[in-house]
Amino acid sequence: MSDLAVLDVVKKRASIRRYRDRRIPEDILLSILEAARLAQSADNRQPWQFVVTTDPANKVRLVQAADNQRFVGEAAAVIVCLADPDESANVGPFEGFLVDLAIAIENMALTAWDLGIGSCWIGAFDEEQVKELFDVPDNLRVVSLLTLGYPDEKRGVKYRKSLDEIVHYEMYGHKQNRTPARARI
Numbered sequence: 001m002s003d004l005a006v007l008d009v010v011k012k013r014a015s016i017r018r019y020r021d022r023r024i025p026e027d028i029l030l031s032i033l034e035a036a037r038l039a040q041s042a043d044n045r046q047p048w049q050f051v052v053t054t055d056p057a058n059k060v061r062l063v064q065a066a067d068n069q070r071f072v073g074e075a076a077a078v079i080v081c082l083a084d085p086d087e088s089a090n091v092g093p094f095e096g097f098l099v100d101l102a103i104a105i106e107n108m109a110l111t112a113w114d115l116g117i118g119s120c121w122i123g124a125f126d127e128e129q130v131k132e133l134f135d136v137p138d139n140l141r142v143v144s145l146l147t148l149g150y151p152d153e154k155r156g157v158k159y160r161k162s163l164d165e166i167v168h169y170e171m172y173g174h175k176q177n178r179t180p181a182r183a184r185i
Helices: 005-012 026-037 056-065 096-114 127-134
Strands: 048-053 077-083 118-122 141-149 159-161 182-184
Touching (some): 005 096, 026 096, 048 096, 056 077, 077 096
Antiparallel strands (some): 048 077, 077 141
16 A cells, blocks of 8 residues: 555545445445544544444435435435434534544545445434434434445546645744645545
8 A cells, every 4th residue: 555545535535426226245334334433532432323224215214304315315325423422522622522423424435435435424414303213312413424325426626725725834824835726636
């Protein structure tokens, strides 16, 4: 593996909203979940849990709970990403469970892409509907849904701000003009 293998995956990963009608093999799905399990978390509390659904009926019900985003139902699998606020440590002024679970979800998205599986991080959903669908206990929060499947669309060009636009050296406002105005990846 090259020194830049992870950076290459980060550069190439894209949100996928069209999937082929193809099941994800269990070993690949388990590798994606393992990436979440291995994520870092504040005070190593690991406040996350995941519900994986591949059942077509569950996915159809999730479409309604996810603001009628049809591609949610077309994904091979959807991971309901849960966190327990009482099991987390604060991260600066923020509730740690949100940060911790975000790290775990990004680990899954990057691992999925590296394994040829597309994903889309879903933040538009009705938490109470999702909790009811999957019998999620009251103490847990539904933070996100992650769709997974074999991509059936081409990755578009991503524009990202240049490092010069977002990085400051030693003090806010200190720039070094190291990169062009816009970076295209």
